[in-house]
Amino acid sequence: MTWTMGLRWCYAVPDHRAERFIADTNALRGPGILSSHAGSHGPGSWSPWSLTWDLTLITDGPGRPHIPEVDELLDRWSTEVEVTSSAVLTPRAWRQAHGDDGIEDLVHRVLLLRVAPSAPQQQIRALEASLLRMPDHIPVIRSWSLSTVSPASRRYWTHCWRQTYRDAADLVDPDTPDSYLAHPYHVTNVDAFFDPHNPRRIVDDFSHAYYIC
Structure with missing residues (x-):
């Protein structure tokens, strides 16, 4: 299972303290x-918090996992770092790119979505299908996973769409050919689900963030 947390600094901490955390x-x-990755959000992120922390765990229990090492670290940093979002993810589909573990400064992108409670199931399935087709059309996507937020831990978000990239330009640079956010497939097949002026919209809130680790 994957546990993703959004965190923010309690005050303007010095750079060396942020790097230490x-x-x-x-x-x-x-x-x-199994793995623990965190980082400060890169330019162009759209998120209510400052950092994302992703953990891959061996556990099947619902709700917030109780991992002593995680609890101890958060307690130790509690005067400087606050957890503002916590979601336990249930993977629906994923692909691990060969060689990701050997790439330094890999870009991790985390998109948390809130699908409107009134959204028809047919439209939710259409959104999920459009996201899952993205790697077939956007070759800069390396590893990816589409998850739903476990009902036992669900407070707000409903879905999580995660990817990795070799560099930030592949994700956010509009001048990079076939970058994720500017790719024609994204514009024509995915944007409508987020656009408040489009009748197909079913996503009423989202957090787009990436970090380098």
């Missing part, structure tokens, strides 16, 4: 922890 999260190890 990110280093601590990325170095976290312990029983049941």
Whole structure:
């Protein structure tokens, strides 16, 4: 399972403290922890928090996992870092790109969505299908996963669409050919679900953030 958290600084911390916290999260190890990645959000992110922390865990329990190493780290940093969003994800589909583990400074993108409660199931399935077809049309996407937020941990968000990229230009640069956000497939097949002026819109809120790790 994957557990993604949005965090913000309690005050303007010095750069060296921010770097220390990110280093601590990325170095976290312990029983049941398969991976731990965190980073400050890059330019162009659209999110109510400052950092994202992603954990891949060996656990099947619903709701917020209780991992002693995670709890200890958050307690140690509680005067400087606040958890403002927490979502346990249930993967629907995914692909792990060969060689991602060997790439330094890999870009991790996390898109959290809130589908409107009134959205018809047919439209929700159409959104999910459009997202899942993106890697077939946008080759700069490396690893990816589409998940729903576990009902036991659901407070606001309903879905999470995660990807990795070799560099930020592949994700956000409008002048980079076939970058994710500017790609014709994105514009013609996905944007409508988010556009408040489009009758197909069913996503009423989202957080778009990426970090380098």
